[in-house]
Every structure is written in structure tokens, then in C-alpha cells.
Amino acid sequence: MTKAKLTARNVDVFYGDKKAIDDVSIDIGNGVVTAFIGPSGCGKSTFLRTLNRMNDTIAGARVTGQILLDGEDIYDKEMDPVALRARVGMVFQKPNPFPKSIYENIAYGPRIHGLAQGKADMDIIIEKALTRAGLWNEVKDRLTDAGTALSGGQQQRLCIARAIAVSPEVILMDEPCSALDPIATARIEELIEELKDRYAIVIVTHSMQQAARVSQRTAFFHLGKMVEYGETSQIFTNPREVRTKDYITGRYG
Amino acid sequence: MSNTWQSPAMIKRIARRHAAERRFRLVGLGAIVLSLLFLAVLLFIMLKNGLGGLDWEFLSGSDATNADAAGVWGAVKGSFLTMLVTLLLSFPMGVLAAIYLEEFAPRNKWIDWVEVSINNLAAVPSIIFGLLGLAVFINTFNLPRSSPLVGGLTLALMTMPIIVISGRNAIKAVPPSIRNAALAVGASEVQTVFHHVLPLALPGILTGTIIGMARALGETAPLLMIGMRAFVATPASGITDPSSVLPMQIFLWSDEIDRGFVQNTSAAIIVLLMFLLAMNGLAIYLRNKFEVRW
Numbered sequence: 001m002t003k004a005k006l007t008a009r010n011v012d013v014f015y016g017d018k019k020a021i022d023d024v025s026i027d028i029g030n031g032v033v034t035a036f037i038g039p040s041g042c043g044k045s046t047f048l049r050t051l052n053r054m055n056d057t058i059a060g061a062r063v064t065g066q067i068l069l070d071g072e073d074i075y076d077k078e079m080d081p082v083a084l085r086a087r088v089g090m091v092f093q094k095p096n097p098f099p100k101s102i103y104e105n106i107a108y109g110p111r112i113h114g115l116a117q118g119k120a121d122m123d124i125i126i127e128k129a130l131t132r133a134g135l136w137n138e139v140k141d142r143l144t145d146a147g148t149a150l151s152g153g154q155q156q157r158l159c160i161a162r163a164i165a166v167s168p169e170v171i172l173m174d175e176p177c178s179a180l181d182p183i184a185t186a187r188i189e190e191l192i193e194e195l196k197d198r199y200a201i202v203i204v205t206h207s208m209q210q211a212a213r214v215s216q217r218t219a220f221f222h223l224g225k226m227v228e229y230g231e232t233s234q235i236f237t238n239p240r241e242v243r244t245k246d247y248i249t250g251r252y253g
Numbered sequence: 254m255s256n257t258w259q260s261p262a263m264i265k266r267i268a269r270r271h272a273a274e275r276r277f278r279l280v281g282l283g284a285i286v287l288s289l290l291f292l293a294v295l296l297f298i299m300l301k302n303g304l305g306g307l308d309w310e311f312l313s314g315s316d317a318t319n320a321d322a323a324g325v326w327g328a329v330k331g332s333f334l335t336m337l338v339t340l341l342l343s344f345p346m347g348v349l350a351a352i353y354l355e356e357f358a359p360r361n362k363w364i365d366w367v368e369v370s371i372n373n374l375a376a377v378p379s380i381i382f383g384l385l386g387l388a389v390f391i392n393t394f395n396l397p398r399s400s401p402l403v404g405g406l407t408l409a410l411m412t413m414p415i416i417v418i419s420g421r422n423a424i425k426a427v428p429p430s431i432r433n434a435a436l437a438v439g440a441s442e443v444q445t446v447f448h449h450v451l452p453l454a455l456p457g458i459l460t461g462t463i464i465g466m467a468r469a470l471g472e473t474a475p476l477l478m479i480g481m482r483a484f485v486a487t488p489a490s491g492i493t494d495p496s497s498v499l500p501m502q503i504f505l506w507s508d509e510i511d512r513g514f515v516q517n518t519s520a521a522i523i524v525l526l527m528f529l530l531a532m533n534g535l536a537i538y539l540r541n542k543f544e545v546r547w
Contacts, residue, residue, distance in 0.1 A: 057436060059360050086439035096430035098449060099545040108448070109438035159434070166438055 005030040005170060005200040006051060011065035013046050013055065020046045022224045023065075028170075028217075033192055033201045035215035035232065037208060039247065042221040044204045048172050051202065052088035053081040069170070086113055089163030093175040095155035097147035097162070102139050105147040105158055106130065109166040125165055132198075133161035134191050153184025160191065171195065173203040177210065189214050208248055212236050220244045299526070303519025311520055315486050316497060316505075320513025323506070325521050327488040331401055331481075331496030332470060332528070338405020338492055339412055339469050344462055346409075347416025348451075351458070354417070355424040356446050375414035382411045383478025391479060399480040399495035407479055408469040415468070419461020423454040456540040463536035467529055473500040499525045 004027035013021035021043045028034050028051075036044035046055070053074060055061040067074050074084055086109070097105050106126050109115075116122035126143070130136040135157045139150070147158050156176055163171055173192075177185040192201060192214045205211050211218050212232060219229040220243075228235060228244045239245045257263060314324020350371075358364045386407030390396045396403050427450045435445040476482070481501050489496035497505070499521060506518040 052437070054433070054436065057432075057442075082439050082441050084439075085437055090433075090437035092430065092433055092437070094430060096428075096434045098431065098434060099453065108435075108440075112438075112440055112444055112448075162434075162438060 003030070004028060005070065006202075007066075007068040007071075008047075008050075009066045009068075011047070011050060011063065011067060013043070013050055014060075014062040014064075015058070016060045020224055021050070024226045026219060026226060026229055028200055028202060030200045031197055032216040033196045033203060033214050035211035035218045036202065036204045036221060037206075037211045037218060037247075038221035038227075040206070043224040044219075044221040045174050047221065047226075048174055048202060048204050051170070051172055052085050052090055054085075054090065056081055086166045087168055088170040088172060089166065089168035090172045091156070091159050091163055091174065091176045094179050095152055095159050097150070097155050097158050099146065099148050101144045102130075102147045102150070102158060103143040106162050106165045109162060113166055115166065129161040129165035132164050132195065133157045134187065134194070135161055151184070153180050153187055156180060156184070156188060157191065160188075160195075164195075168199065170200045170202065173201065175204050175206060178206060185210070208236070220247060222247070296526075299519045299522050301519075303516055303521075303523050306516035306520040307523060311517070312524070315488055316484060316502065317486060318484075320509070320511050320517055323514070323517055325499070325502060325517075325524050327485055328497045328499045328502035328521065329524065329528075330488045331404075331485075332498040332500075334401035334489060334492050334496065335404040335408065335498055336466060336470060338402055339408045340462075340466060342406065342409035343412040343416055343465070347413045347462070348420050348458060350413070351417045351420030351424060352446055352451070355421050356442070356450065371414050371417050375418055377411075378474075379411055379472055380474040380478065382407055383475030385410065386475060386479045397493045397495070399483050399485070400493050401489060401496050401498075402492040403479050404476050404481050404496075404498065405492065407475050408472060411472065411475065412462075412465040412469045415465035416458070416462050419464070420454070420458045423457025423461065424450060426457065427453045452543075453545055456543045459539045459543070460536050463532055463539075467532050470528060470532070471500050471525070473504055476501055499528065 006026075006028040008024055008026045008028075011021060011024045012019060024047055036048060038044045049055045050063050050067060051074075055063060063075060069084070069087065073079065074088075098108065100108075103126060106129050107116075107122055110122060110125050116125055127136060127140075130139060135154060138154060139145075139158075147155065150158060156179075160171075160176075177188050180188065189210065192203065195201060203211075203214065215232045217230065218232040218235040220227045220235065220239075220241075222243055228239060228241045230240075235244060236248055239248065245251075311324045312329075313326050314322065315327035317323040354364070354368065354371075358367075386403060390403045390406050391398055396406075431449050431453065432445055435449045436442070440448065476498060481496065481498060482505060483495060483497070484505075485495050485497045503518055503521045503525065506514045506521060
């Protein structure tokens with residue numbers, strides 16, 4: 001792998017006294033899709049949320065160790081979590097558009113960061129974000145409609161467009177397809193494939209088939225530890241660890 | 254097996270269940286009819302006694318010693334000014350307190366104690382607030398006795414905890430996914446609250462506020478303590494002038510020996526009920542207007 005976009009070293013996460021993540025070190029590359037797999041409660045979503053400091057908003061959550069974004073420590077005092085989250089976007093399990101129009105959903109991020117000079121500029125940003133998220137042709141004639149009136153799959157692509165609109169470098173996806181039907185899931189997976197050249201993408205998924213389809217690298221988490229990390233093809237065909245093998249062959253999880 | 258379902262015992266059993274169903278509906282309907290009946294009787298008596306006195310002279314006049322000359326305008330204006338002071342104070346204070354407690358306050362013993370205190374404050378008998386108003390606003394700060402200013406301040410103390418509690422519930426009802434969505438595109442916590450959480454919570458906050466205000470509008474006891482029971486023959490021209498308020502005017506007239514005041518009392522009650530009806534109507538209107546459809 002070329003130079004890592006995100007580098008985590010000896011990361012522990014605590015919820016109160018409970019250790020949710022135990023000594024995880026990982027390099028996440030640019031231009032590839034990295035999948036986190038593992039049984040429920042293994043800590044993969046918790047670890048994902050350390051990468052854009054969303055855990056900061058949970059009372060009692062504490063992160064130790066070091067996480068670097070392009071060599072910058074994201075838990076440094078100098079690092080502003082607000083600016084960080086614009087650089088490291090996130091898409092959630094359940095589509096969560098704002099109860100506003102499609103246009104306003106996407107305009108919100110660029111507006112608070114002052115990325116657009118005037119309405120014409122904003123229109124361009126919106127069209128670009130929706131086009132990249134593969135939603136433009138479906139919604140271009142009804143940008144003023146409520147974002148919540150779209151179908152589940154469209155809503156999730158709207159959320160991806162919303163994340164893209166603030167020009168992030170990394171996109172974190174926390175089980176983005178678990179609330180979607182197979183057709184909508186396929187659309188999102190195609191989209192991930194299209195987006196991976198521009199962004200470092202990290203996806204948490206319960207579906208091993210999905211991890212195998214969309215990712216180039218896979219990390220297997222179990223009981224708060226990262227058990228194994230490597231090329232997706234190697235993890236699925238020739239895992240080094242017994243626990244990884246047991247999981248991907250359906251022995252548990 | 255099918256015999257079980259066709260046996261006379263089973264048929265009887267099912268019939269009994271249907272009968273119980275019908276009985277419950279009747280009892281429930283009865284409960285509603287009974288409670289509405291009280292309202293109907295109240296309205297009937299008030300309209301019968303008071304409608305005759307409800308003319309322009311009554312609506313535009315002020316209190317007088319003579320029942321025929323007495324009007325309700327002074328009290329209406331006093332109530333309006335008092336409510337204005339109450340609203341301007343308790344709404345921003347209550348909403349800000351609710352936002353802080355719900356979204357920003359750390360979870361510790363001290364905040365628990367604040368929460369318990371606010372809940373207790375909402376349950377304190379209103380006469381105690383009157384005593385507090387007398388001691389603090391009039392005796393300590395020397396604000397003018399009997400004025401809508403002091404009345405409004407006192408009622409604001411009483412209304413604030415109601416707004417805090419209803420505000421917190423409304424804020425709590427906003428799904429966390431909306432907060433996540435805003436934070437994830439790089440909104441700060443304050444931006445998240447003011448751009449997304451507060452607008453979604455607003456209908457609930459407004460409903461709670463208006464219910465609190467309606468309660469304050471009908472409140473008499475605390476105003477007794479701060480001297481708003483004086484005979485005031487000229488409507489207040491500002492919030493520092495002595496004034497009466499509607500419920501107090503009703504109380505004062507109901508105490509008069511002159512029979513002419515019976516009609517005045519009922520007419521004033523009709524005016525107060527109209528006032529309350531208008532406020533509740535406003536609450537429903539605002540809730541529908543700001544309600545976000547998902």
C-alpha cells in the first residue's frame with residue numbers, strides 16, 4: 001500500500017470503565033475501500049466513530065492512543081473536531097436526511113463552512129454532489145421536495161451527497177445498506193465503487209458478501225480487538241487467524 | 254377440534270367477551286359526556302347570567318363602584334400587560350435552560366440536583382410565589398406595588414419551570430439521528446441545536462409555553478400577595494401603573510354585595526374564557542404551522 005491516509009496506533013476506547021476497543025493499530029489507504037467486519041458488539045462501529053471524533057459527543061467516551069490524518073494527530077488540542085468532521089464525512093446506518101428540501105439537505109454543510117460564493121456557486125456544488133452520489137437525474141426536477149419523501153435508497157444516496165458536498169477526504173460508512181432492500185443496496189455498492197478513486201472510504205458492514213464485493217482491504221474485529229487485517233481476497237480465501245476463519249465460514253457471529 | 258369452537262359453552266364465552274367490549278365503550282363514552290356536561294353547565298349559567306351585561310360599555314369601561322358603570326377593560330389590559338411581561342421573561346429563560354440541561358449540561362450530581370429543583374419548582378403552590386414576589390420585587394427592589402411589572406415577574410417565576418419541563422421533553426423527542434447528521438457535516442454543537450434541534454422542538458415548546466401562560470392568566474393567589482387586588486378605576490397606561498387583572502376582577506366583583514355585580518362577574522368570566530380559548534386556539538395553530546412532516 002502507498003502512503004496511508006489514516007493511521008491509528010494503539011487506540012483504546014473506553015465507555016466509562018468499560019473498554020470497548022483494545023489496542024487497535026491500522027493503516028487506512030487512500031483510493032481504496034476498507035471494510036470493517038465482525039459480529040455485533042465487536043467494536044467496529046465504535047472504532048469507526050473515533051476516526052471523525054463522533055465519540056466525543058457521547059458522554060463518558062474516552063479515546064487513548066494516536067490517530068493521524070495525513071500525519072496530523074486528530075486528537076491533538078489544536079485539531080478542531082468541527083473542521084475534522086468536514087474532512088472526514090460520515091454516512092449512518094439509517095438514512096437520516098434533515099426534514100428539509102433536497103436542496104437544503106445538501107446546501108447546509110457548504111453554507112456553514114462558507115464554501116459557496118452566492119446562489120449560482122451553491123447550485124453548482126449541489127448539482128456536483130448529487131451527480132457524484134448518482135441521484136441527480138432522479139431528483140433534478142424536484143429539488144424543493146422534502147428529502148424525507150424520497151425512498152430509503154434515495155435517502156441514503158442523498159446522505160452520501162450531503163457528505164460529499166463539503167469536499168471530504170475520507171468517507172466513513174456505518175452499515176449504510178442495512179436498512180435498504182437488495183436493489184437499493186446494489187446501487188449504493190456501485191456508488192462506493194465509483195467514489196473510491198476520489199476518497200478514502202471505510203465501511204462497516206454486517207454482510208460479509210458486501211465486504212467481499214466492495215472492499216479491497218478488510219479488517220476483522222472481535223471482542224474489541226482487531227484480529228486480522230489484510231487484502232480482502234486474502235482474508236476471505238486464506239485467513240491467517242482461526243477466529244477470522246471461523247467467522248467468515250459462519251461458525252459464529 | 255372444531256367441536257370445541259362450536260360448543261354452546263364456547264359460543265356463550267365469545268358472546269360474553271363481545272358484551273364486555275360494548276360495556277367498556279359505553280363507560281368510556283359516559284366518562285367523556287359527564288366531564289363535558291360540567292363544562293356545558295358552567296357555560297350555560299355564565300351565559301345566562303352574563304350575556305346581558307356583555308356590551309361595548311362593559312368591554313371598554315373600567316372598574317367602578319356602581320355596577321352599571323363598571324367595565325372590564327382595565328382588567329383585560331392589566332392581564333395583557335402582565336402576560337406580556339411573563340412571556341418576555343419566562344420564554345427565553347425557560348427555553349435556554351431547557352436547551353442547556355438537555356444538550357450541554359454534564360451528567361453529574363450537581364445537574365441532577367438542578368433537575369430535581371426545577372421539577373419541584375413546577376409543583377410549588379402559587380401563593381408561595383406571591384410571597385416571594387412580595388419579598389423580593391416589592392420589598393427588596395422597591396418595584397411598584399399592584400403593577401403588571403411585578404405581577405408579570407411573579408408569574409414568570411411560576412411559568413418558567415413549566416416551560417423548562419415541556420421544552421426538555423420536546424427537545425428529547427427530536428431523534429438523535431438528526432444531531433448526528435448535523436455534527437457529521439461539521440456543524441458545531443451550538444449550530445446543531447439552533448439550526449436543527451430547536452426548530453424541530455419548537456411546536457412542542459410553544460404548546461407547553463401557551464399552556465403555562467394560560468395557567469398564569471387564570472392565576473389569582475400570587476397576585477393577591479403583591480397587591481393587585483386594589484380598586485383601580487383607570488386602565489394602566491404602562492407596566493408600572495397600578496392595575497387589576499381578569500381573575501382578580503372576577504374575585505373582587507363576586508365579593509360585592511350589590512346584586513348588579515352578579516351580571517358583571519359572569520360577563521367577566523365569559524371574557525376570561527374567551528381569552529383562554531383564543532390562547533389555546535393559538536397553541537393549536539402554531540403547532541400545526543411549525544409541525545414538520547417526516
